[in-house]
Amino acid sequence: MGRIWSDERRFETWLQVEIAAAHAMADAGIIPGEAARDIRERARFDVARIADIEATTQHDVIAFTTAVAEHVGPSARWLHFGLTSSDVVDTAQALQMREACDVIIRDIELLADAVRARAEEHRATPMIGRTHGVHAEPMTFGLKLALWYAELKRDEERMRRARAVVSVGKISGAVGTYAHLDPSIEAKVCEALGLEPAPVSSQVIQRDRHAELMATIAITGASLEKFALEVRGLQKTEIGEVEEPFGKGQKGSSAMPHKRNPIGCEQITGLARLLRGNAHAALENVALWHERDISHSSVERVILPDSFIALDHMLRRFTGLSPDSWCTRTVCARTSRGRAASSSRARCCWSWRSAACLASRRTSGFSGTPCSRTTRRMTSSSCCWQTRMCAGCWMPPPSMRPST
Numbered sequence: 001m002g003r004i005w006s007d008e009r010r011f012e013t014w015l016q017v018e019i020a021a022a023h024a025m026a027d028a029g030i031i032p033g034e035a036a037r038d039i040r041e042r043a044r045f046d047v048a049r050i051a052d053i054e055a056t057t058q059h060d061v062i063a064f065t066t067a068v069a070e071h072v073g074p075s076a077r078w079l080h081f082g083l084t085s086s087d088v089v090d091t092a093q094a095l096q097m098r099e100a101c102d103v104i105i106r107d108i109e110l111l112a113d114a115v116r117a118r119a120e121e122h123r124a125t126p127m128i129g130r131t132h133g134v135h136a137e138p139m140t141f142g143l144k145l146a147l148w149y150a151e152l153k154r155d156e157e158r159m160r161r162a163r164a165v166v167s168v169g170k171i172s173g174a175v176g177t178y179a180h181l182d183p184s185i186e187a188k189v190c191e192a193l194g195l196e197p198a199p200v201s202s203q204v205i206q207r208d209r210h211a212e213l214m215a216t217i218a219i220t221g222a223s224l225e226k227f228a229l230e231v232r233g234l235q236k237t238e239i240g241e242v243e244e245p246f247g248k249g250q251k252g253s254s255a256m257p258h259k260r261n262p263i264g265c266e267q268i269t270g271l272a273r274l275l276r277g278n279a280h281a282a283l284e285n286v287a288l289w290h291e292r293d294i295s296h297s298s299v300e301r302v303i304l305p306d307s308f309i310a311l312d313h314m315l316r317r318f319t320g321l322s323p324d325s326w327c328t329r330t331v332c333a334r335t336s337r338g339r340a341a342s343s344s345r346a347r348c349c350w351s352w353r354s355a356a357c358l359a360s361r362r363t364s365g366f367s368g369t370p371c372s373r374t375t376r377r378m379t380s381s382s383c384c385w386q387t388r389m390c391a392g393c394w395m396p397p398p399s400m401r402p403s404t
Helices: 007-027 033-042 047-057 060-072 074-078 085-121 141-166 183-193 208-234 263-284 295-321 355-360
Strands: 126-131 134-140
Touching: 007 033, 007 047, 007 060, 007 085, 007 183, 033 060, 033 074, 047 060, 060 074, 060 085, 085 141, 085 183, 085 208, 085 295, 126 141, 134 141, 141 208, 208 263, 208 295, 263 295
Parallel strands: none
Antiparallel strands: 126 134
């Protein structure tokens, strides 16, 4: 993802647009065919050289075309012919956004696959549902994960729609009137780049498209925040039903050595706030003066790469937390009759600490796991969570108990 939003890649996409435009104009007889060939074969750039020129010109596109022209030679007089800067910048940015969307879509697919696998694994693993933060009725952990899976598929669908919305280009000139080039040139350039021509544009592609994409990114981030917040809540000491993995040698606190903190989920929660803030900035970019001003440009240089890179990280981070994690300190349900836990995971999710607990029906509250005071010895005097609900601790019916 970082490569997509690098200066190198940005100028590569600019050059793709310039080359496609040159060939479209050559085919239409507007510029010499030899000039289009020279531009295609000789055009290259150096990022440092562009930066040097821009320090003087204070204009990035002029700096770019000047640097490229140094390599093209006399045919450079036809480089950027009939174009305005936004013809190149907005069309090229569509290529970057499309590439970035493809990465995000793949990330979502991988996470959805991981969540679905765990949902299948825990389709019969009982737990208590909670409403208002209070025990409600029995459910299964698999159902909770199935809910996440369905939401991820909606996130994927939204991202595909947003990808299509931003995959448009424009070669319509300084105020969108095609004063210098026929619309057929725009159509050929967009076809060559795999984009759709914007049906109508001003000097720029309209920013409601970008706002829709940024809102989609923020919604996907909100989904991840929702999942992460659930893990964090269930990792609380007084619940202790789920936890994110804690690696060998990992430390939780410089002052409290017992700490095992959900730092991955907390990071995802924090970054989701950033994505929502960036979506707000994208909405502010929709309203520009007349046919265009430049107030959106500086914002997009920050929010587009930052949001895509952040979401890419969040999806990969949560996928890394999921396949063999979301664990608890309890014994795996599949080992509740004394079998050793699988060597592939140190801890297993959503299970009972011992078969004795199942036999004695001493489960904590309504959670399906025994209270912390019963983990070292199971005696008739051990009592879970001294509350008025102790006598009614929920025990799952046989159909919901883990198979052996």
